[in-house]
Amino acid sequence: xxxxxxxxxxxxxxxxxxxxxxxxxxxxxxxxxxxxxxxxxxxxxxxxxxxxxxxxxxxxxxxxxxxxxxxxxxxxxxxxxxxxxxxxxxxxxxxxxxxxxxxxxxxxxxxxxxxxxxxxxxxxxxxxxxxxxxxxxxx
Numbered sequence: 014x015x016x017x018x019x020x021x022x023x024x025x026x027x028x029x030x031x032x033x034x035x036x037x038x039x040x041x042x043x044x045x046x047x048x049x050x051x052x053x054x055x056x057x058x059x060x061x062x063x064x065x066x067x068x069x070x071x072x073x074x075x076x077x078x079x080x081x082x083x084x085x086x087x088x089x090x091x092x093x094x095x096x097x098x099x100x101x102x103x104x105x106x107x108x109x110x111x112x113x114x115x116x117x118x119x120x121x122x123x124x125x126x127x128x129x130x131x132x133x134x135x136x137x138x139x140x141x142x143x144x145x146x147x148x149x150x151x152x
Contacts, residue, residue, distance in 0.1 A: 023052040026061045026102065029092045033084070034065075037091070042080030044069045050109040054102060061102035064109035074108055081106045 031049045046068035053062040065081065067074040081088075085104050093101040 019054050019056070019058070022058055022096065022098065022102065023054045023061070025095055026052045026054065026063065026092060026104070029095055030063055030088055030104070033088045033091055034081075038080070038084050038087075040080040040084060042076040043084075044073050044077045047077055047081075048112075050111065058098055058102055059100060061104050063104055063106050065106055066109050066112040068113065078106055078108060
């Protein structure tokens with residue numbers, strides 16, 4: 014039962030923070046392609062670590078985290094209205110590079126596959142050029 018409550022609070026935190034990032038925060042430091050990937054809530058429900066993914070340069074990621082940290086009180090006030098708990102968890106934002114790493118991995122795989130296809134086509138062209146003509150076929 015305890016884990017169910019933690020999951021429910023984490024889910025609410027994720028919904029509120031996501032909605033705030035997408036619709037309510039008007040901070041130019043926050044990159045529009047920012048998403049909440051997961052939320053970890055402490056066992057006493059006093060703290061919530063919000064993992065965010067920011068599609069942008071390292072500088073944009075740092076600025077976005079700074080903008081989110083500056084908006085923490087406002088986001089917590091929105092969260093307090095949605096939660097039925099006695100205390101509202103204190104939010105802490107951390108960068109989650111997993112989505113960016115996955116995109117980079119996919120890019121590397123795509124490049125490797127393209128290189129493999131180019132090499133395979135080059136070998137086919139070389140093999141056709143080297144094969145002798147069949148008897149009766151013009152050379």
